[in-house]
Amino acid sequence: MDPVTQDLNAYPFATEVRVRLSETDAVGIVYFGSFSTYMDVGRMDYLHHLGLDQARFPGHARHVPHLPPGAVVQAALSFHSPARYGDAMTLYVRVARLGTTSYTFHFLMTNKRTRRVVATGVLTLVWLDEDFRPMPIPAEFRSAIEAFEGQHLQRD
Amino acid sequence: MDPVTQDLNAYPFATEVRVRLSETDAVGIVYFGSFSTYMDVGRMDYLHHLGLDQARFPGHARHVPHLPPGAVVQAALSFHSPARYGDAMTLYVRVARLGTTSYTFHFLMTNKRTRRVVATGVLTLVWLDEDFRPMPIPAEFRSAIEAFEGQHLQRD
Amino acid sequence: MDPVTQDLNAYPFATEVRVRLSETDAVGIVYFGSFSTYMDVGRMDYLHHLGLDQARFPGHARHVPHLPPGAVVQAALSFHSPARYGDAMTLYVRVARLGTTSYTFHFLMTNKRTRRVVATGVLTLVWLDEDFRPMPIPAEFRSAIEAFEGQHLQRD
């Protein structure tokens, strides 16, 4: 039922985070809200890898260096096993869907040492113009994602 | 497609948060990850209202005062309009589903002044025993939720 | 040695926070970094009470509604006793010093139920112009603080 595949080969990119004390809660495991931050790190590192984390694109957020214009419209996470303070996690990242004005990241987060799946996540962003209305994703951004993701990318 | 209803009458409980500076990001609006914290506040206030935020229940988290034993297994959020520093938000909270070992909160978050919908959220928790295995939700917890939610509550 | 007085009468203003799960860490008590957020809440509520949380003042942050222009240049906290998930804390807030371009908040944070001191804090902000250079605190802001704090206020 989880749309996020656990097949590592589907992910063209991976990065890493290490759990910080501030990200754990009173039960001693990573607080579920901290995973939003991990998705953000995964997204940023993915875009940086492709040279897409630039303010050169048209859109609403041109005053923010290294942030492509896009607003999160949906976020979802499923938790499979706990992560703890000091754990290193591998974040596998892909853009699974590229629409006209929005696109969707999938994340597979595993314990680096045990390789156990910790969580999966989905993040959908919409590209916004300077009046915060959806606008078409620029061609340069689109073609870079298409070239990197290849045939697995869903277009709609 | 959003399972979370925007009909205010479906929610037996509401609470309030005010946006903190630390919860906004470089674009000047609330960072999407901050909404996990708002769901947590809504959940805690709901359980407190029913006297259910106690460590008296069997389960894994008995060492944490005021935290009923449950681990978040799924979280989802949809964002409808931005919230900004200083905004007051009304959080409408309901338990929409009560299963054998898990239950699901729905959240409707609105701008208190404009009444515009800011976000909707879903949070599913599973009750865990001391070895972190799912266990049936205790009868006292179950019947308090059933009485409070009434006929709208989905049981499965 | 702590410059922050524990004499409640020195504080013309108080507000309240309740500890959220996300603010506790793996040891089960509030993570020390969360207290920065509490100082921010205390500061915001203090300024709101005086009608000073407005973007009407000259300075660098005019695009941020409800945020007077000022950047934190120093922050310090001392921890006296632990706070836990669900604890309500009373935040006593004062402006202890009003300089030409900078001013200093003091915070006394107590457990609302036990009245025990949890933490004390100091936050110094500098007023910045649109080029992020220090500028004199506007007269209206200054006189409102002076009137509210009275004779205890240190001027330099």
Next chain:
Amino acid sequence: MDPVTQDLNAYPFATEVRVRLSETDAVGIVYFGSFSTYMDVGRMDYLHHLGLDQARFPGHARHVPHLPPGAVVQAALSFHSPARYGDAMTLYVRVARLGTTSYTFHFLMTNKRTRRVVATGVLTLVWLDEDFRPMPIPAEFRSAIEAFEGQHLQRD
């Protein structure tokens, strides 16, 4: 007046963080509270480098893997220049003071690219026994710090 030296040679250890979107605020720069997290990362990486981030030491936090028993009793930060989303920062870390039951970290945080000083920080921890009372820092922990820090270390 800042007790934290800006002489890089005084620091036997350095690590790195990259600014996350969640750590910036509405003004577009890193929220002052995020620096508490950076100090925590610096502390953890320093202890890990010395093999001291283990639960093998006596004290209150033995249930938390990779966390030596110690509670933060004082934290202070001074901010020198802003950091922004995507900036890499070098964190220089030293233990500047080793007392009987407490010890003090100093942090110098610089922009990795421009080498400009972003912030300095001080963090004092006290070693606690299982009843949360101060206890002497264990000999093994103490001698490892002494050997690593050498003559610059203040003992009291």
